[in-house]
Amino acid sequence: MSNEVIAVLGAGSWGTALANVAAENGHDVRLWTYKPEQVVEINEQHRNSKYLGDNPLDEGVVATADMTEAVRDATIVLSVVPTKATREVSKHLSEVLAELDQQIVLIAATKGLEPGTYKRASEMLAEEVPATQRLGLGIISGPSHAEGVIKHDPTLVSAVSEDLATAERVQAAFTNNVFRVYTNTDLIGAEFGAALKNVIAIGAGALESLGFDANAKAGLFTRGLAEISRLGQAFGANPITFMGLSGVGDLFVTATSVHSRNYRAGVQLGEGKKLDDIVENMGMVIEGISTTKVAHELALKKHVEMPITSTIYRVLYEGQDIKEAINELMGRPVSQEGK
Template identity: 75%
Template sequence: MKKEVIAVLGAGSWGTALAHVAAENGHDVRLWTYKPAQVNEINNEHLNRAYLGEVAIDPNVVATADMQVAVKDATIVLSVVPTKATREVAHQLAGVLDTLDQKVTLVAATKGIEPDTYKRPSEMLTEEVAPKNRRGVGIIAGPSHAEGVIKHDPTLVTMVSENIQIAEQMQAAFSNQFFRAYTNTDLVGSEFGGALKNVIAIGAGAIDALGYDANAKAALFTRGLAEISRLGQAFGANPITFMGLAGVGDLFVTATSVHSRNFRAGVQLGKGKSVAEVIADMGMVIEGISTTKVVHELGQLKHVPMPITDAIYDVLYEGKNTKEVVTALMDRELQQEGK
């Protein structure tokens, strides 16, 4: 395995877990965070308690609050900040790379869509970082909760880039006995799958809280995947992508696991908490809440039927009762399954 210098921007649970995997693989890993206290905790105690509790981080992960220190000489730079911060951090990174006169492989590991612009993470990186400073752009997709990755739960992901050589570089850098990476070239489908599954996961948590059993969960999962695929294809995605790790795989893990913030948010909504109460209680970014609004708007823009997304939108943004929207979904006009 070729040794890489890898900068990870964002020391949340997923950024820390990816830094941990890269360090275990023998790479030179720098983890950037804007929080000095977090830098000290990671470097001195090899812990990131706010996100991963008492699980130890590989001691070769070096944290810093100076982005230039993190990025200097890096061959791969991962952006693992929330969607709402992706463009701002990418803009800052662009300035650092320009100062260093450095060219890197850019990788987005965030799953969401930017409000208002409707841009995917890879598009934001491409728009903000000049061509002279990037070899290529890719993403990490697939079913991969940080809590499992850092504990060596066998995990499969897909490294996605329109340039297969970039995807293969990422695959080689991160694959090991516990973290197996495949490659894919469908950026559109992989990013839509990663973003939209968060919406369906909120619904899955809500119906779990309402006490519905396997029939209802299977219905939500199956018809939710149909919505993800329909909208993705409207933007040019390969439908096969939604049958793989970035589609059904990511949806399954996010819509069934207690490690999923979106699932947990849905549980609280199903128990009658307000959106404001759920956000305050979670203490971390719940990507599916903002993504629901974006997807609701994209469905209208492309004239793609999104009944489950629209129902979740009604709960989140119109204050409707969770059980009532489930009943409304069941009472919709009957139709063929493929529509």
């Protein structure tokens, strides 16, 4: 494995965990954050306590609040900021790359769809960072809570790019004996799976808090995955992708784990808490809330039937009672499975 210079933009839980994997693999790692206090804590205490508690970070993770310092000489740049910040950060990155006269492999590790434009993370990056500044474009996706990765739980993810050589380069940079990376070339399918599973996870959390057992959860997961696959295929995704790490794998971990913000948000919705209070108290971005609206709007535009997503949309944005919504969902006309 050749040594890479890797810049990670965004020092939340997932960005920090990915930076730590890269540092443990012996790469030169710079972690960019706009928060000076994070820089001090990471560099002096080797912790990111707000997001990853007392779990120690490899001393090779070097934080900086200066993007030029982070990106200079980088061979791979990971964008791991929330969806709503992706364009702003990407524009800044492009300006820095222009100043440095530098090309990089650009990888997104953000799971969401942009409100209004409905763009995937890789599409936003491609629009803001010109092809002349990129040697490759792709994403990292799969069932991978940062809280598990930092503790060295065996984790499997996909490096996805329409250019297989780009995916293989990311695979080589991040694979080790506890973090296994597969390659995939279906960027559309992987990104839709990564984004839309957050919607189903909100529903799963609500079922948990309402006291429903395995039957209801299995039904939600299965039919939810069918919805994700239908919408993804409407945009050209390979249906097989949704049976893999970026589909059923990511859905399972996000819809069953207390580490999932979307699952926890669903739990609190089921408990009767107000959405605004849930968002305020979480302290971190809940991607599934905005993604629910995007998915609902896309389903209408593409004439794709997504009853579970539409139900969660009504609960989140129209204030429908969850129990009433579940009754309506279960009372829909029966149909043939697979349609």
